[in-house]
Amino acid sequence: MKKVLLTVLAMVSIASADQLTSLKIEGMMCPACVKNVKGTLNEVKGVNETTVYLKEGKAEVKSTDGVKPEAMCDAVKKAGYGCKVTK
Numbered sequence: 001m002k003k004v005l006l007t008v009l010a011m012v013s014i015a016s017a018d019q020l021t022s023l024k025i026e027g028m029m030c031p032a033c034v035k036n037v038k039g040t041l042n043e044v045k046g047v048n049e050t051t052v053y054l055k056e057g058k059a060e061v062k063s064t065d066g067v068k069p070e071a072m073c074d075a076v077k078k079a080g081y082g083c084k085v086t087k
C-alpha cells in the first residue's frame with residue numbers, strides 16, 4: 001500500500017511539468033480507430049504521449065504546457081471522430 005502511494009506521488013511529480021488533458025472520443029469501434037486517434041493526437045504540436053481507451057471512449061494526452069485542448073479535439077474531428085474536452 002505504501003509502495004503504491006509512493007509510486008503515485010512519483011508519477012504526479014513527473015507529470016506536473018506537463019499538461020494532462022482528458023478527451024471524450026466518440027465513434028471508435030475497433031483497435032484501428034484507437035491507432036488512428038492516437039496517431040492523430042501525437043501529431044498535434046506539443047503532444048508528447050497519448051493513451052487511448054477504446055471501451056471507455058476516451059483519450060488522455062500528455063503535452064507540454066499551453067497546448068490548447070481544442071486544438072487536440074479539432075485534429076480528432078478532422079480524422080472523423082467526435083471529441084469533447086472533459087478536463
Ligand SMILES: [Cu+2]
Nearest residue numbers: 029030032033
Ligand atoms: Cu475502427
